[in-house]
Amino acid sequence: MNGKNVLVIGRGVAGLTTALKLVNAGHKVTIWSKEADDQFPRTSYNAYAMWVPVAIGADPRIERWNNETFTELEKRAADPDTGVVMRQVFILKTAHSEPWFAGKFAGFRHPKAGEISDQYPDAHVLDKAPVVDPTVYLPWLQKQVQAAGGTIEQHDVTTLAGCPSKYSVIVNCSGLEARTLAGDKGVFPSRLQVVTIKPNGFDKVVFDDEGPNKRACIVAHRDYIKLGAVFDERIETLETEEKHTLDILERCRRMVPGFKADRDDVISVTRALRPEREGWLICVEQTALDDGRTVIQNYGHDGMGFCTLDGIGNEIVGYLS
Numbered sequence: 001m002n003g004k005n006v007l008v009i010g011r012g013v014a015g016l017t018t019a020l021k022l023v024n025a026g027h028k029v030t031i032w033s034k035e036a037d038d039q040f041p042r043t044s045y046n047a048y049a050m051w052v053p054v055a056i057g058a059d060p061r062i063e064r065w066n067n068e069t070f071t072e073l074e075k076r077a078a079d080p081d082t083g084v085v086m087r088q089v090f091i092l093k094t095a096h097s098e099p100w101f102a103g104k105f106a107g108f109r110h111p112k113a114g115e116i117s118d119q120y121p122d123a124h125v126l127d128k129a130p131v132v133d134p135t136v137y138l139p140w141l142q143k144q145v146q147a148a149g150g151t152i153e154q155h156d157v158t159t160l161a162g163c164p165s166k167y168s169v170i171v172n173c174s175g176l177e178a179r180t181l182a183g184d185k186g187v188f189p190s191r192l193q194v195v196t197i198k199p200n201g202f203d204k205v206v207f208d209d210e211g212p213n214k215r216a217c218i219v220a221h222r223d224y225i226k227l228g229a230v231f232d233e234r235i236e237t238l239e240t241e242e243k244h245t246l247d248i249l250e251r252c253r254r255m256v257p258g259f260k261a262d263r264d265d266v267i268s269v270t271r272a273l274r275p276e277r278e279g280w281l282i283c284v285e286q287t288a289l290d291d292g293r294t295v296i297q298n299y300g301h302d303g304m305g306f307c308t309l310d311g312i313g314n315e316i317v318g319y320l321s
């Protein structure tokens, strides 16, 4: 295979994961992003970053990317330097149901007596799924890219066509900014307020997407616990609100009786924007500039970036082989 000179735009989980796959496949890789060397983008850095099963009927590739990503993250969980741990996950339900992944995901089961609050008649339980601490994982990925020969530079890209002609391939991992760089009108933000608290011995993931504490979410990382969330579609201001912090703490305590989360336990409160795309369709496709150079779009990962990007990286390596 002939190694290509590739420019990856973006240093979030999309840019770094894709860059690592490409550099390991023998390509010469440069990453450009708006952040300075020691900074990482707010979206990727503040994510819960848990793996959950995802499948979107309109794009069957997503389920495959999700499975391939599980396999790689599970391997990484064996190395404490990656920030990946395996956790039990409880997806709380308001009625008994069989999920689409029952029978496909070996670690799936329903809860045992006493495992969840009696506010919920059922839950979809994964006995072991990866949870990624982005504050450890992104620097780890970046080090891997650099150790394999990749270069990282701070640059604000105005247009894809304006990127230097020495790059024969441009991979656009610009997240929400794909609205501008790819001119994609289907990309929009969902704003989340999330709260980080001190560790308190709780070591699971529990969330309620539909019930009495809707949008409450507890994600136990190794060194802290992330709680969420307050959700607003298509709003981009990033100031946090104390009333939402208190509401998040309250909903999490209600969701898991006995869970300790007081105002004094809070380490930080953040707002971050999830890069959504109409129809939950992640954009992964190969196109070309007018001068014939290859462009690979890789954006719009919604709440699935950490769940899919290793599989997407494998697919992109395939485009260039």
Ligand SMILES: Cc1cc2nc3c(=O)[nH]c(=O)nc-3n(C[C@H](O)[C@H](O)[C@H](O)COP(=O)(O)OP(=O)(O)OC[C@H]3O[C@@H](n4cnc5c(N)ncnc54)[C@H](O)[C@@H]3O)c2cc1C
Pocket: 009, 010, 011, 012, 013, 014, 015, 032, 033, 034, 035, 041, 042, 043, 044, 045, 046, 047, 048, 049, 050, 051, 155, 156, 157, 158, 173, 174, 175, 176, 177, 178, 181, 192, 194, 272, 273, 274, 275, 298, 299, 300, 301, 302, 303, 304, 305, 306, 307, 308
């Ligand atoms: C609170 C929260 C919780 C989440 N939880 C989960 C979860 O549990 N599981 C999961 O899978 N996903 C989760 N997500 C979603 C996940 O975080 C995103 O899908 C993922 O981080 C998107 O990564 P990205 O690299 O595409 O974007 P970003 O992290 O936004 O990175 C974009 C990059 O592009 C660069 N860029 C943009 N424009 C330009 C330009 N013009 N020139 C140069 N560089 C540019 C930026 O500088 C940045 O480096 C969550 C998100 C949030 C906010």
